[in-house]
Amino acid sequence: MGEASQSTAAKPAQPDVQDVAEHIVEIISDSGEGAQTAGQLFGTVSARMGNGVWTVEIIPAEIEPPYRSRAGASGNRIRIATDAVSNMGEAADVVVAFNEQVPYSRIDVGGLRPGTILFLESMWAQSPDELIRKAYAEALADFRHRGYEVVEVPMNDECLKVVEDPKRGKNIWILGLLCALYERDAAIVQMLIERKLGRKGKAIVESNMALFNAGYKWAEQNAPWRFRVAVKPSDVDRVVMNGNEALALGIMAAGIEVCSMYPITPATSVSHYLAARFAKVGGIVHQAEDEIAAIGFAIGASYAGKTAVTVTSGPGLALKSEFIGFATMAEIPLVIIDVQRGGPSTGLPTRVEQGDLLAALFGQPGDTPNIVMAPTTIEECFHFVITARKLAETFRMPVILLSDASLATAQQPFPRPSAREEWLAPPVDTSPWQQDVAPYAWDPETGLSQRPIPGQRGGEYVVTGLAHDEESHVAYESKVNQQGLKMRRRKLATLARSLKPPTVYGDTEGEILVVGWGSTRGAIEEAVDRVRGHGHKVSSLTLHFLSPLEPGLKEIFRHFNKVMTIEICYSDPPEAGEGRTYAQLAFLLRAQTLVDVDCWSCVPGVPLPPRVIEAAIRERLPDHEQIPEVDLENVPCTV
Amino acid sequence: MGEASQSTAAKPAQPDVQDVAEHIVEIISDSGEGAQTAGQLFGTVSARMGNGVWTVEIIPAEIEPPYRSRAGASGNRIRIATDAVSNMGEAADVVVAFNEQVPYSRIDVGGLRPGTILFLESMWAQSPDELIRKAYAEALADFRHRGYEVVEVPMNDECLKVVEDPKRGKNIWILGLLCALYERDAAIVQMLIERKLGRKGKAIVESNMALFNAGYKWAEQNAPWRFRVAVKPSDVDRVVMNGNEALALGIMAAGIEVCSMYPITPATSVSHYLAARFAKVGGIVHQAEDEIAAIGFAIGASYAGKTAVTVTSGPGLALKSEFIGFATMAEIPLVIIDVQRGGPSTGLPTRVEQGDLLAALFGQPGDTPNIVMAPTTIEECFHFVITARKLAETFRMPVILLSDASLATAQQPFPRPSAREEWLAPPVDTSPWQQDVAPYAWDPETGLSQRPIPGQRGGEYVVTGLAHDEESHVAYESKVNQQGLKMRRRKLATLARSLKPPTVYGDTEGEILVVGWGSTRGAIEEAVDRVRGHGHKVSSLTLHFLSPLEPGLKEIFRHFNKVMTIEICYSDPPEAGEGRTYAQLAFLLRAQTLVDVDCWSCVPGVPLPPRVIEAAIRERLPDHEQIPEVDLENVPCTV
């Protein structure tokens, strides 16, 4: 069979070596073929060598999709660069596909461009099934017609030279191919494979390294290109993980001991991680019977002195809203993580959206001041949990962290944190309670008060969600009700006073200021850089606190001719006029600052590529520049 | 005993007859003594004669409060006037109290003023219990000290002359007293008593009329005043009822056949009413196991062609939010009535607040365009349900009606509607479905589409809360998702286009425009009248649609130097600066119009009296007029 394989790439005398600032690689296969693992390893070795890296998962919509179908594409996109990378970018430069059908799922979303190099498993050309042979031939012709540089690769045959069952090794062979192409350090790969597979035994490690070397060698002999993405080795220790893992580690680092949840995509993997590892730091995961019970359990634990976290996504947030209001009213610290997905309703369970902002702020009937924060990088996913627990306890209120499906599964390296004692929750105080201090002895200026914890003698009190006085006694008097509402709001004002105005990315004055929050930050900043590259005075601003809003916004906005937000949520175009539906952050900023904040947003279910954002910004420049290939009405969605 | 009674009001030769434009009467007793019935009858007879009337219930916080306690006060406030009355007003002119403790609950909330006439049951002065005698004497002295005109009335003794058990008749005797005082038509009372008690037998009616006549006579002989509130007999038939009854009748009138609910104060009485009477028009009340099941059942019925209503209050609205988002996504018509109470959380279950506005608009994660409407009078409670069902079906979306605890129990007369066929829901269409019309064949301009109903042959489709295409097939493509979101929003824009700009109350230009919504309307308009009476150019505007907002607001606002809202919900004072928490409507208007809409609001748990609103407005006039006796920081809450 080896002989029968036909590589269309003739062995080049001397490969074409290109120095590039960045490249995007995709590995796609049927699910279960290991493309995910290969992709992650490729990202890790690149990060380790000193590249900036951003990895995203390509996930099929079904659990066991049919083989060789476009719906079944599973894999990874890895964007590597000399500098840091903050988003998944646009069309791929190099794609490795395990069959000729899976690339179509990527083509459908604009993931390839003319010139993309496509390494394609060629075994299908010899399939005993005529239909398959035909499909392969047709696709091959189509790919060439579309202008891709197709390299047919006899992956199966080459693997067969090394192992008996190529199904379970093709991915590592491919990793070898890519590592040759990008001149990656094989020693690092060996180390990573040992770390990953070491406990399965030496033989496994060795057979994997054999596959890797074979792939490496094949590429050296057959691939006509080398891509040099210069590395900048890091002088600090770094880690690489995805956003949900970072949240899970943040939970551990914060000294939180209870994660109470009900499974929901794309949040569940936070708890999967914790379920496997939380015991190392003494924590527990409670899988409740539903979202309401999950938050109720968390609130119970928090009340008893162990500030807990509950992790969910949009539909779960909706179900939790009654209890969130209770925690606000009763002033019980609590961390709520909402890994947002496409909405409304069940919506797009695996896809990204930033549609829960207003529900987080206003989802609870009545006046319910809560803290709402949003990490914008994987690193912040880790650190924000630590901050969230502290704020929850200091301000005696729920803190909602808004992440999303994009941060959830994207991987990015960042400086390795070191565990710190001051991050941990203090032990439960069981010393006697100070006599005559009420359980809500609100400081009239700050609204802050100390709470007794069960076990504290003399602190006995009864929390209630009814209107109550300082003693937590149910009280219906007007004055008492007004005082309670005021004190709870005052806490948020107190927090706002302690915040710094956010820092503008770019010049602090100019034509347009683009405001964003959450996972879009990287793409927005990259887009802003590009627009600036075209000579326009454009800057951006990222908000990390949505409630309370960071201070000084009006003053910052004053220095720009136009302020606009870029968001992944629904908004009407400006033509809609007075009744226009604004994107959610824009709505918030307009109400709070009275600045005429414009917005551009869309809901493609996927992260916004910088190019699209660039187009949206340039369209709003005084001379309304258009990027012809971007149709902002129907966003081409790269991943 | 009759002889032993001592009336401090000497029998006057000629009573002092006063012509008044309006008066406020309160009847208060321990619960179970019938003050509520007496109050309602007094209101009804006044309305029938042609007075404007507004009646509110005074409800104790407990189910069986201790006797003779201030917490136990139960009764009615009746405001009558020559013209229409739209709110409960301020301090009472005349109070009838069945014991000396219950007035304190009214004094605590500023319900009495120096000069208020207090008819006080005097039997306690002869109580065998020394403590009671003492308490009575102390209170009596205190009342006089506070400047009330106290009239001790031997109610018990006088009733004993007529019946054996005065406990069960005192209220009607009192009704007689009041009817003499206000020269009410006894024949009407007789008719009302017959209507109410007729089916209990003639003897009962007769003994009640005997009590009534005795009270009437006693007052004629002993009360030194007569108050003439001129009547303007109506030339149209009228009805009188409270807001929850009006909602219930509206549900019947709309042809809605299913009310699916879970008990919650202050909404439940809508369903009590329906449970007793709905069968008359073929409807059913379903009491579900919880709020989620209640809305799920309603959605199921709606899907099957019988647009249903679910009735709840804040905590229930929170629980329903996931399902509301589903109905939006799947485009299922549904009417949701939220009778708002004090919040957040369990809050003030029996008290009024307008705190659910933003939760109704933004409570569901993702972009969830729904219709939100608010009746402002009892009459509108009736008519808006009819409109809501029609809109829900036409626009294929949930309609949320926001009422509140004040409208719920307040009674007001209004022209008697006549049942109309066009109000009724059409029968379920079971004709074959038009071939090749998709279940979401959205009109691209309006977003509207026709839906197949189970039973329609050829219309078979599967609703889903997942992102879906026109066929209702689950679809994750970016374009499809964006189209769905756009079509759902477009429906709201379509509705907005069909709405008229709201009408300004007063001049269409001036110093201040006060904007409000819901139950505060009457008090706002009365306050505006008063401020105008002081020579200021102040007008007001009532919004009935909160989503979509009625059009033309910016244009209306342009003609006033200042726009402010008056609301019953939390807001910071203006000094709070950039981070100020605005009242909820103000927030909405600011974001949508960019006009610097100011607000004054508070959360006393009770309706805002016109005087307080007047003070809030005058404080915002250029010369910052103060009304010395109103402390806007601590609103004196009259009921």
Place this chain on the structure above:
Amino acid sequence: MYGLKQDWEAEEEARCLVLEDFESLTPRWCPGCGDHAVLGSLQRLARDLQLPPEKVVIVSGIGCSSRFPHYMKTYGFHGLHGRPLPIASGVLSRRPDLHVFVVTGDGDCCAIGTAHWIHAIRHNMNLTVLLFDNNIYGLTMMQSSPTTPLGNVSNTHPGGVPIGPINPLEVTLGIGNASFVAQTLDWNPLHLYATIKSAHEHQGLAFVRILQRCPHFMRDRWNDLQQDTAGVAVLEHADGIPVDDAVRRLFPNIRQHDPADLGGGRHLATGEEGIPMGLLYRNPESPRYNEITARGLGKTVADKLAGLEAELDRFAL
């Protein structure tokens, strides 16, 4: 005659429905998933009974199994996680002409949907409820469900589920007013079909727990039952679910059980006599709430207007 046209009408015309009339999109379940078998059974049943597709509504929650309605060419309602029973109750409430089936998973029904399950049993509306019990959360990728066996490894319990499962049969049999409680296996098409048929014929809520294979996440779950068929106790009775000879040949452990015997049914439900397959309990006398909710359906416009007028008069001044 004056008045509303009746809300529905009898189907007049003669139709001959074939299997394809009930087939819609291609199912996207994993190969070997037990859901395929149930879908096939229901499609066949609908064909055999010639149920008009427009009169059939399949209501489901969220989960792998809850994709079911998309694969039936009838009306369908793919609802919210845990909530198919309230929805289905609402659908049926004013539409007694519809055949309403409920498809729910062990997470959907026995976790987030627990309250609705218990109260639907109590209300005993005329619904055919199929619980697809694969002992796991399929769609969200292998978290424990309330029926996951003790010690079973899942993504939320990598150390094994620490608490024993609830038994949906025992729970259901504890609810007053339960009227039809049966169990079957997705891998015996004959018994599966017979069970769904009996359930559909039953007046009142028929609760059918289907032991369902999930080869993707619970590969070996029912291996022992499949290998040693004596582990299954087939329940037989004149009032029970008919036992085909082929079934009888396959399962040696056949037990007589009168479905009127609640105590016996509860005992069998424990599984002490083998995993029961068949009808554990039936009480045709349990009141049916759908008979309450259908009241007043015949009212004409004239009735309604008169009723409303009379109501308004009660408030007349």
Place this chain on the structure above:
Amino acid sequence: MYGLKQDWEAEEEARCLVLEDFESLTPRWCPGCGDHAVLGSLQRLARDLQLPPEKVVIVSGIGCSSRFPHYMKTYGFHGLHGRPLPIASGVLSRRPDLHVFVVTGDGDCCAIGTAHWIHAIRHNMNLTVLLFDNNIYGLTMMQSSPTTPLGNVSNTHPGGVPIGPINPLEVTLGIGNASFVAQTLDWNPLHLYATIKSAHEHQGLAFVRILQRCPHFMRDRWNDLQQDTAGVAVLEHADGIPVDDAVRRLFPNIRQHDPADLGGGRHLATGEEGIPMGLLYRNPESPRYNEITARGLGKTVADKLAGLEAELDRFAL
């Protein structure tokens, strides 16, 4: 020693707690309401057992009965309607030193709280759960509850409840892992006290249904039981709830029942032998979830930091 100070410590000092140490605000229930009796019992029990008030947490939902915590001078949690069980589970999860009692109503537990009830029984945490079953919604003014008798008139069913009630005992006994299921009456203080005491002593979730008088809305509900005490079946057994002689004198119908006998308990729960009063079922072997949730409580700061460091290393580049 380096490390966190332990989260809690043993009470050292000698205290002598009297009844007043457990009395807080004056109860606001109606005169004659059964809730008063239960409050008194629990206060006496706490005094008799000298439970430190700071170690006692009473968790409730919303309802008349749920006002309970406000009247105990201990820690209390007056939560949300239907949700006391998840809250109480969370409270106990990391605080095994606390005595956690749950107060819930028949609406709170058996309607909106159904799912939590079923799953709390399954999880079998060390909680004493008191179900105040007055067969009605008290606080919201007389709507039907799931335990309201068939035909009983209420504000939501003025024509009478159309569907029979669920029986909380039977439902609870249908849940795998149930470990203590008892019933008592608010109007027999001796048995009430003895039942709460046994429940508190039980390791695991003790579920106690208290038949509770609501003179305001259900005046005659228990009249027959009060008049004809033979309608009550007092359950007696060495492993059961001790039956005082005074109780024995009052109730002629005394039955021996071994609480280990689930089938017998289920049968008694039906009420066919009289309304049971006593312990229907106890299984001390049921796994207790609180033993799982308390894992890892001893970790020191050093342990935690080392654990986190090791985790971070797994992601090191």
